[in-house]
Amino acid sequence: MKKSLFPLIMAAIILLFCGCSSKQPYTPITERMGKQPEVAQQPSEEAGAKEGINEEELARAERERQRLAAQAAANAAAHLPDIYFDFDSYVIRNQEMPALQDIADWLSKNQSVKVVIEGNCDERGTTEYNLALGQKRAEAAKDFLVRSGVAANRIRTNSYGKEVPVDAGHTEEAWAKNRRDHFASQQ
Amino acid sequence: MSKFSAFVLSFAVTVLVALFAASADAKVYLDVYGQSYKKITIAVPPFATEGQPRPVVSDLLGRDLDMSGFFVVAPRSLMDNGLANEGIDKRSIKFDQWRSLGVELLCKALIQEKDNGFSLEAYLYDASDGTLLFAKRYRATPTEWRRIVHRLADEIILTVTGEKGIMGSRILFVSGERRYRDVYVADLDGYGPRKLTNQHQIIVSPSVSPDGKYLAFTSYKEGRPNLYVVDLATGREAYTDRQEGTKVGSSWMNAKTIAYAHVLGRVSTIYAANVETKERKVLLRKEGILASPTFSPDGSKMVFVSDMHGGPNIFMMDLATGDTKRLSFFGNYNTSPAFSPKGDLIAFVSKTEGALEICVMKPDGSDARVLSDGGVNDSPVFSPCGRYILYSSQKGRKYSINMMLHNGENKRELTFTGAEETQPKFMP
Numbered sequence: 001m002k003k004s005l006f007p008l009i010m011a012a013i014i015l016l017f018c019g020c021s022s023k024q025p026y027t028p029i030t031e032r033m034g035k036q037p038e039v040a041q042q043p044s045e046e047a048g049a050k051e052g053i054n055e056e057e058l059a060r061a062e063r064e065r066q067r068l069a070a071q072a073a074a075n076a077a078a079h080l081p082d083i084y085f086d087f088d089s090y091v092i093r094n095q096e097m098p099a100l101q102d103i104a105d106w107l108s109k110n111q112s113v114k115v116v117i118e119g120n121c122d123e124r125g126t127t128e129y130n131l132a133l134g135q136k137r138a139e140a141a142k143d144f145l146v147r148s149g150v151a152a153n154r155i156r157t158n159s160y161g162k163e164v165p166v167d168a169g170h171t172e173e174a175w176a177k178n179r180r181d182h183f184a185s186q187q
Numbered sequence: 188m189s190k191f192s193a194f195v196l197s198f199a200v201t202v203l204v205a206l207f208a209a210s211a212d213a214k215v216y217l218d219v220y221g222q223s224y225k226k227i228t229i230a231v232p233p234f235a236t237e238g239q240p241r242p243v244v245s246d247l248l249g250r251d252l253d254m255s256g257f258f259v260v261a262p263r264s265l266m267d268n269g270l271a272n273e274g275i276d277k278r279s280i281k282f283d284q285w286r287s288l289g290v291e292l293l294c295k296a297l298i299q300e301k302d303n304g305f306s307l308e309a310y311l312y313d314a315s316d317g318t319l320l321f322a323k324r325y326r327a328t329p330t331e332w333r334r335i336v337h338r339l340a341d342e343i344i345l346t347v348t349g350e351k352g353i354m355g356s357r358i359l360f361v362s363g364e365r366r367y368r369d370v371y372v373a374d375l376d377g378y379g380p381r382k383l384t385n386q387h388q389i390i391v392s393p394s395v396s397p398d399g400k401y402l403a404f405t406s407y408k409e410g411r412p413n414l415y416v417v418d419l420a421t422g423r424e425a426y427t428d429r430q431e432g433t434k435v436g437s438s439w440m441n442a443k444t445i446a447y448a449h450v451l452g453r454v455s456t457i458y459a460a461n462v463e464t465k466e467r468k469v470l471l472r473k474e475g476i477l478a479s480p481t482f483s484p485d486g487s488k489m490v491f492v493s494d495m496h497g498g499p500n501i502f503m504m505d506l507a508t509g510d511t512k513r514l515s516f517f518g519n520y521n522t523s524p525a526f527s528p529k530g531d532l533i534a535f536v537s538k539t540e541g542a543l544e545i546c547v548m549k550p551d552g553s554d555a556r557v558l559s560d561g562g563v564n565d566s567p568v569f570s571p572c573g574r575y576i577l578y579s580s581q582k583g584r585k586y587s588i589n590m591m592l593h594n595g596e597n598k599r600e601l602t603f604t605g606a607e608e609t610q611p612k613f614m615p
Contacts, residue, residue: 088498088499088519088520123563123581124538124543124563125520125522125538125543126522126523126536126543126565126566127391127392127565127566127609127610128391128392128435128436128448128478128479128492128522128523129476129478129479129492129499129522129523131391131405131412131433131435131450131478132433132435132448132450132455132476132477132478133476134433135432135433135450135451136450136475136476139450139451139452139453143453156431157431157432157451158410158411158412158433159411159412159433159450160389161391163365163366163389163391164365164366164389
């Protein structure tokens, strides 16, 4: 009973996720690592106010540059959805092929973008093996993108194993979300 | 009780002949390698003190003996004032009263604190006939008194089991919030946790070289899982692997050579690197995943994890011939192998229905047994004496470090920093 429901639930989760992805772009890794870009912005604003028009302009230019960068990152994130894996597997699932092909197409149109593919695992595995498994998940996606014509030197791979789950829950749903490749763009 | 007395008598003779020296072939009270055994009841009445009373000292000894798994420590509430406060020499001890409480061994000690020193004069008696099993005197600085108590506990464990205890051990582990971790060392009883790294990063798989000189670990401080080996005395980086890909699962082959797995592209590689000459050689390279290399105590075999037959399983390679065979033929998820120091067992993690369990098997893969009881368990490692297994265990939300006897009995949670704690190892 449980087994027959599982693919349905998974499909539902994936649909849910794909539906949301355009509205809610994925946060870049720098943010997930706990650094907030606004923090850096604050002091330059204050400095501009004190030191006159020149500084103000510089600050405005800087803010504009940051805004554009954030916009580009958000744009990239919208085109680089996470892709998901079966338990203890690093084989790209059939249902993920179209999403991965879209990523390959978008990367081909946006030659300035480089990506780091970050492989992740759910908590139901051992730490060391999951780090290896996460690396293989990233490699599997890289392999697909390279075979679809994206230059290998634009793609780097990294693994976080089960160390930084996107969902800290202990449910089938949480685990499914955590078995993923995340694509972090670098302009 | 009479059988026990005979044991004690023969042992007492050995002790007297050896004059307090530890005898390697001493008769043991407990065969701890059996499937199970009966615990010995020991009483540790409050230690007599000169100057201020220090019940904290005898309390710590009681906790050590309890944690060892070989003793039932008689509760203080059983002892009336007369018993609790009687003298330490043989004539003033009412052995018949101790016997009536079911006490089999009695530890008495006198604390002396003077001239900026702390000394402990300890006696271990067999309560059945009043035989003195040993008398020991320990000295330390006042701040080091805990070490002395651990040494006394280990001496009592030696007397009873024929092998020294591990209560004086220090434990290496990873602690902190998920993304902000460091490697720590602390006493086995949780006292005095101290940071060995200052990374504030995701850190995994710490290990210390057998001579205690080097600390190896995988850290994300440069953005991806690189392997670092630092000299613990100087803090200097002795060896670093910054290749693209995941480098993880360090295990020392000898004082200078570390083995670890590297996963990149289609292949995985297990390297052996000399951290002083920086010479790195390939022990094994295969398509798919290789992880968690570990070595037999004689250094002839490497045990590792590979997915070459489907899900992760445990394999053994003869380092001289390269012959490789699969050891785990149960379930479809077996990882994290660790050899026992005597080479008679391999601990590992196996995925069962709904749990990751700590298991042991013989080195040929036979006789696999589950030792833990549910939850997500990881990173088993044997104590240097082979009688205990340390591991991390997640029950509910938080990971903590646990210890049990190698037969799965006497499970204890160890707490050090209060934060999440994982991947324990015994410090050499």
